[in-house]
């Protein structure tokens with residue numbers, strides 16, 4: 229077996245990547261929150277903008293549903309990021325939670341909050357579909 233954990237240097241690097249990712253995700257979440265608030269205000273009868281909005285009422289609903297979905301996705305991502313940060317502090321970051329191998333660097337560069345290696349991720353996705 230090779231080394232069991234990433235070096236402190238590499239962990240530090242991923243920590244800053246994850247913190248940046250977390251900052252962006254929180255921003256997106258608050259943006260979506262604002263959009264939703266605005267949407268519901270229009271719905272309760274802001275008459276000045278009502279006539280303009282009447283035509284897009286359908287799109288507004290779709291827009292809100294999309295935001296709700298996006299919000300859900302972002303919250304999931306945020307949880308994954310927080311989880312990964314904890315793993316950095318526990319020095320178990322970068323290890324697949326299922327089979328225990330190191331997740332390749334190329335994968336972590338794209339998805340720094342990945343919990344599984346590519347093989348296990350594929351298996352997980354399949355299990356979820358069933």
Ligand SMILES: [Zn+2]
Nearest residue numbers: 324327345348
């Ligand atoms: Zn794995």
